[in-house]
Amino acid sequence: MRIAFLGNGLTGYLAAQYRELARLGHELLVVQPGSPEVAVGAMRDTAFDELGVASFAELLEWTSEPSAADLVDRVRRFDPDAVVMSSWNFADSYRAVMKSLPPGVVRVLVMDNLWRAAPRQWLGRATSRWYVHSVADVAMVPSERSETYARMLGFGPADVIRGSLSADLSLFGGGDERSGDELAARRSFLFVGRLVDHKGADVLAAAYRRYRELVDDPWTLEVVGLGPLDHLLRDQPGVTMHGFVQPAGVAELMRTVSCSVVPSHVEPYGVVVHEATASGLPVLCTDFAGVAAGLVQDHANGWVVPAGHVEEWAAAMARVSGCSPETLADMSRVSRALSTRLSPQIWARNVAEQIARRRGA
Template identity: 30%
Template sequence: MKIVFLVASYMPHQIALINAIIKQYNVEIHSFSISKNFSFIPNNSKGLITYEPSNYNVIQLYRKILEINPKLIVVAGWFIKDFVGVAKKINKTLNIPVVSYSDTQWRNNWKQKLNCLISPWHLKKAFSHIWVAGIYQYEYARKLRFEKNQIIYNSLSCDIKLFQNVSFEQKTSDYPKNFLFIGRFVPVKGLHLLMDAWQQISDKKGWTLTLVGDGPLKTHYQNEESVIVKNFMPQTQLIKEIQQSGCFILPSVFEPWALVIHEAAAAGLPIIATDVCGATPHFVINGFNGYQVKPNVTSIKNALESFIMLDTKQLIRFSQNSLKLAESITPELGAAQLMSILNKA
């Protein structure tokens, strides 16, 4: 069996999902990417054949897909016009599922309202199904007039096995008192809220804050008390940083999904995350493994102080619960959701 992926770029989590599909279902995946970044494709990705769409115009890409003769096509959303154009042609010509990724939340803005209005003559002409990341994306898919049985789930999963390499046993004897942020140093990440909240805590009881990433605002935080700023690092190094941390925090003003929350949960970190992040309701339960907070200083400060007051036994319990929640979405489950549309009775 052959499947075609039309993707924006290759990321580690995407390769984990593609490999899960190949391994579980013994399929051959033909993947076209508009990016020239092939660095995340491992050499041992058996069953994955890659192409560069820059070598094809819309008609040539359409003909190439007809030549491949797939049983299923997955498209990276509807923001790449050429891919949507090809999807419409395929949907009209071949009697196969054409699936769109979606990590987009419903935000009730004019652009989304227009998309909903024209969907029957646009998106629904291109796609038979939408593959959503989570519940916030499901809401938008329904407003786009996709039926419940045309919506599938778990399109975004971190590489669970990679992040489970963090040693849990080491933390039980000496739990690290360090809050960890991973992300871009840009306004939408809410670092200004986090720093204001952090500075208002007079007694941090030995806890520190580490910020990992790059971006234009990075220098703003390099001289703050009890704050360590580190450069962006590959995932293999990030595992070591997580090993030395006791809680992950993401104070974003908005995130469509935020895969990093799932990565933190898979690594067994308790989590503080704003409730505007798409992944938050899936991987953060108040008082179970962390706290969902509002994107404001008071809410973040209260959560930080609550963590600081927890003893080692409670922190370990939160950590164990994060591991449980992480398993609710995996590359294998995402693969099963996608392939289920070919196996309906």
């Protein structure tokens, strides 16, 4: 099949997913902004190295948004069997493509938003017949929480493709089994994410400061990421700032720490949790993460912690650093087991089967 992807920026895990789809023999067109400066949201604070997508797909990277007419023409020449739109942020050109597709081309909207009953979401629900269903036949979601939102927008149970995001398990899933003694000896937490409000950088800074007051011999905190709230963590005792780190470097860091922390106020999904579990780490994860239900079980491989509650986060960090080596080893094994429920290979086979089935219908 021939599948076009309209996105808002490439990441290591997206490249891994696309690569597996190409290995199945499918031809891909990937349309993306070509630099962080023209990307949106999370992509603005990233600068990924060359991800090799052009070696297995037709890659259209732009530095200014292509005109609707130009992009429609480019996708038409590709002659796709399906088009997958993973961003609303370039509405004019991307929506024009989706509306121009002839009958028989499967139109997929990737959405990771969580239903929060916000006024804008109620408006979207009220106008979904015209704004959403005019450009998409199917919604593809990463979690049950996103599926709830898709259903609120009018997508039926047969109109949802599940499992839209996966960590690159070839990168994060390798290495030997983590022993409890090794994890206990590392004595460090790891945060990977943008240093912005919705990622909970403020909660992380305050909770880690409070955690150090609660325990006699605190673990250190490794911080990977960039953003305007950098100053809340920089120069804080026990904190090491790494800036932006490429995926391979993050994978290496995850093998040198004891626990991953994801304290976001709002986390539509959270691929970093999948990366951490694949690396055999216990995880402290915000309850506002779509990934939490599938990959974090209280006491089995970490804890789900209420978003925004500094004292709860400090207590959870103390709870983890007080675990015995035997408990940490058990948590590591559960994390590894849970992480295998999804992979780029599973994602690629699922996408191909879902599109083929819908084309046949």
